Amino acid sequence: LPLAEKSLIARIRRMPGAGLSGAATSGLIRLGIGDDTAILRFPAGQEVLVTTDFSLEGVHFRRDWHSPESVGHRCLARGLSDIAAMGGEPEAAFLSLALPARLPQAWVDGFLRGLLALASQYGVTLAGGDTAQSPKERILADIVVLGSVLQGKAVRRSGAKPGDAIYVTGELGASALALKKLSLSLHSGKKLNPKKYPRHFFPEPRIAVGRYLLAHAMASAMIDLSDGLSTDLHHICEESRVGAHISAELIPRAEGATLQQALHGGEDYELLFTAPAKRKIPRSIAGVPVRRIGTVVQQKRGSRTSHHVMILDHGKAAELLPRGWEHFARESSKKPKSKSQASPK
Amino acid sequence: LPLAEKSLIARIRRMPGAGLSGAATSGLIRLGIGDDTAILRFPAGQEVLVTTDFSLEGVHFRRDWHSPESVGHRCLARGLSDIAAMGGEPEAAFLSLALPARLPQAWVDGFLRGLLALASQYGVTLAGGDTAQSPKERILADIVVLGSVLQGKAVRRSGAKPGDAIYVTGELGASALALKKLSLSLHSGKKLNPKKYPRHFFPEPRIAVGRYLLAHAMASAMIDLSDGLSTDLHHICEESRVGAHISAELIPRAEGATLQQALHGGEDYELLFTAPAKRKIPRSIAGVPVRRIGTVVQQKRGSRTSHHVMILDHGKAAELLPRGWEHFARESSKKPKSKSQASPK
Numbered sequence A, B: 001l002p003l004a005e006k007s008l009i010a011r012i013r014r015m016p017g018a019g020l021s022g023a024a025t026s027g028l029i030r031l032g033i034g035d036d037t038a039i040l041r042f043p044a045g046q047e048v049l050v051t052t053d054f055s056l057e058g059v060h061f062r063r064d065w066h067s068p069e070s071v072g073h074r075c076l077a078r079g080l081s082d083i084a085a086m087g088g089e090p091e092a093a094f095l096s097l098a099l100p101a102r103l104p105q106a107w108v109d110g111f112l113r114g115l116l117a118l119a120s121q122y123g124v125t126l127a128g129g130d131t132a133q134s135p136k137e138r139i140l141a142d143i144v145v146l147g148s149v150l151q152g153k154a155v156r157r158s159g160a161k162p163g164d165a166i167y168v169t170g171e172l173g174a175s176a177l178a179l180k181k182l183s184l185s186l187h188s189g190k191k192l193n194p195k196k197y198p199r200h201f202f203p204e205p206r207i208a209v210g211r212y213l214l215a216h217a218m219a220s221a222m223i224d225l226s227d228g229l230s231t232d233l234h235h236i237c238e239e240s241r242v243g244a245h246i247s248a249e250l251i252p253r254a255e256g257a258t259l260q261q262a263l264h265g266g267e268d269y270e271l272l273f274t275a276p277a278k279r280k281i282p283r284s285i286a287g288v289p290v291r292r293i294g295t296v297v298q299q300k301r302g303s304r305t306s307h308h309v310m311i312l313d314h315g316k317a318a319e320l321l322p323r324g325w326e327h328f329a330r331e332s333s334k335k336p337k338s339k340s341q342a343s344p345k
Helices: A005-014 A068-084 A105-121 A174-188 A207-215 A229-240 A259-264 B005-014 B068-084 B105-121 B174-188 B207-215 B229-240 B259-264
Strands: A029-031 A038-040 A046-056 A089-099 A125-133 A140-150 A165-169 A221-224 A242-247 A271-275 A288-298 A309-313 A316-319 B029-031 B038-040 B046-056 B089-099 B125-133 B140-150 B165-169 B221-224 B242-247 B271-275 B288-298 B309-313 B316-319
Touching (some): A005 A125, A038 A089, A046 B140, A068 A105, A068 A221, A089 A105, A089 A207, A089 B046, A089 B140, A140 B046, A140 B089, A140 B140, A174 A259, A207 A271, A207 A288, A229 A309, B005 B125, B038 B125, B068 B089, B068 B207, B068 B221, B089 B105, B207 B271, B207 B288, B229 B242, B229 B259, B229 B271
Parallel strands (some): A046 B125, A125 B046, A242 A309, B089 B125, B242 B309
Antiparallel strands (some): A038 B046, A046 B038, A221 A271, B089 B140, B165 B271, B165 B288, B309 B316
């Protein structure tokens, strides 16, 4: 069925966690779907965090690999994870959605269900967006998340100091491992059980961990692991003008994941942060394990990248280059992911 | 040349009006491009306006019709116009941009030039966004604009009362006329001179008019004319639960535009607003003509739409249906525009 846009909007407005048309208000949202703009009121003393993230069919997901619920969940999770990486509280989401004319209504419903289930879990209201027909039969989504944080308290990428310890939450490589299996299933025809790879299909943004680290002023710099540890560690080093030494054996790997997947696999949505070495960091925060993987060092001149990242593996030191993560898109370029953003990542 | 995303981001950060990496701040922007999120600080007593708008190649623009500068300008103008329609002040923009791998760098530069020229005209900072490779060789942009407005003062669509007068700014139908000419040029091969159709290629959002109306508490309801007068008037009637009577001869038409183009043509980005009939409205605000075109009436039961809109033309009254605007996209659906939004339009 062709999607009448009006009915799509009406549909969204009726769903729990969305809408708030007319005079209805909730929390910070003074006006939601149904006007020229949404209106939000942030309490005095709060700053506004803003992040936007594409979820494009064929680049960030595939319809034959990802259920509509998973696509909706992952779409919002990308934005929530960015808010987590600042230590912020997510407040409102805005969804721009371009759909192919012949997309079954059931797909859209599943997508919205996945997105809104995650939204309600974190008290986030879907307060607006845009809809359009997709020009080339691909599903195109762009999610905007607004968050709040106490004035001046947000944890930036730029605060890491030489001597700081480097930590990661959870386990790495799970998402890359799932994608590898999905890719193999193309040839074997064997279907993957999504329940075995929750971190890929339904990643949990580490909101509670970020909030804890901010509340206790523990982290000097933070980023979420969306591009992969190697690339995201370089982002911190670049913005903080420092280098880093990490140890391969300290990196927490998801079961079955290789070191390469843990180093360069993206979309794990764990947090990578730094903290003064003498600061005591709990081994588990909000139920999520926290592991030290290395140390921030002074920036070194003459390395291939301006900020020098070294990895120690079985007693051998090597330079760790930002190898991001080769996505599953089959387009011409070798780097179709291009995830690091024109900013607010 | 394939666009290395990193260089695209670096390019944007270097452009005037964009970026603000690291510690640099400007106005409300505490942190711009280069972290997980941007950080904005709104003064106490201000509310935050949020709007998002797609600009998709083949739906909202065509590369053979629109210069990159025009596409960039129109992309941002859509968001600014939504802020204008609330009476707000635009503050920051966020751009999500997916590009084909083989897009010439000159196109991207022109696009950013057009977008940033308009941004600087209104003191708007490009504070973030996302970049990706386009999955199907189409240019895909999504613009987010954040604006500010005094608490509780934003002009909504829902405040029109029976007896209020209905006004429009400027002239209508110019954009539809230009598109008609563009469409004819496909057959004739005759190139259109964009300078003759500034309202289509470089529309000016009516920020100053919206701000004036808010400052003088003149407007009871307002919307920007992006979908076309017939559709946008229905939006006001729907949200205000009223009807409307307008007169064909009172509608200010752009030179050469037909009544149909003035009624149903979209993307003029003028303002449509209502005000108490006894309230004196200047004939010109911030240099833009303001014309009364009709009167708000009580909602009538039994009309085909729940809110009844009548047009009087040469003494004959007819129902005015929301015929929005048939776009130039050549996809299967008859309503490829689907501009009215999953909210913040």
